[in-house]
Amino acid sequence: MQTLLHTAASRGHANHGWLNSYHTFSFAGYQNPERVHFGVLRVLNDDTVAGGMGFGTHPHDNMEIISIPLSGTLEHKDSAGNHGIIRSGDVQVMSAGTGIAHSEKNHSATEPVKFLQIWVFPNKRNVTPRYDQQTFRAEDRHNQFQQILSPNPDDAGVWIHQDAWFHLADFDAGFSAEYQVKKPGNGVYVFVLDGQALVAGQPVGPRDGLGVWDTAGFRVEATAATRLLLLEVPMSL
Incomplete structure (x- = not known):
């Protein structure tokens, strides 16, 4: 098993007034050659957008883009005619494929x-752009891993063009569980939203991230009430 810790304080940071953003990986003005990606996970931005503000229309292509609101309400519009309102408990996905422009x-x-x-990063290039969003019940992740994303349209959660699973x-404090890697060779990036935990024996706290790979599974133990996001992704681009 190999692990890599990114503490919350080590992230890139940009405060534009209307946008306060923390970057786990290189993004915009934050460029760190040692922090470009974790496998096919390219961007993990922790954003706060002020009331009435947002990102104007801008293009993407050949990227799977997932938005997870933590509080408040986000509005999405895109060039394919999609218009969605997403809140805490929702997960939004956009496969940019051959190209799409959107605003948030x-x-x-x-x-x-x-x-x-x-x-x-997708495992198929130049696909037809697509958009989806789903709502997930908080009680379904209490002391268990709630799947919110997979590679399979028939499986639980939204889906993307990649062999990835998000949970x-x-x-509760004192609860522990074993996470089993879904596909051999994948790694898991564990991002702590709130609380304190031991992940694969490593202490982590709020907004810390821990990459775990070269293993079939690892234990997660909450040392306080803890909310986690687990991003399982292929390690090879």
């Missing part, structure tokens, strides 16, 4: 929205 803004004029923006988990 805070749906509230007054309250901030906090969300994770995640980019994953959320809300663990």
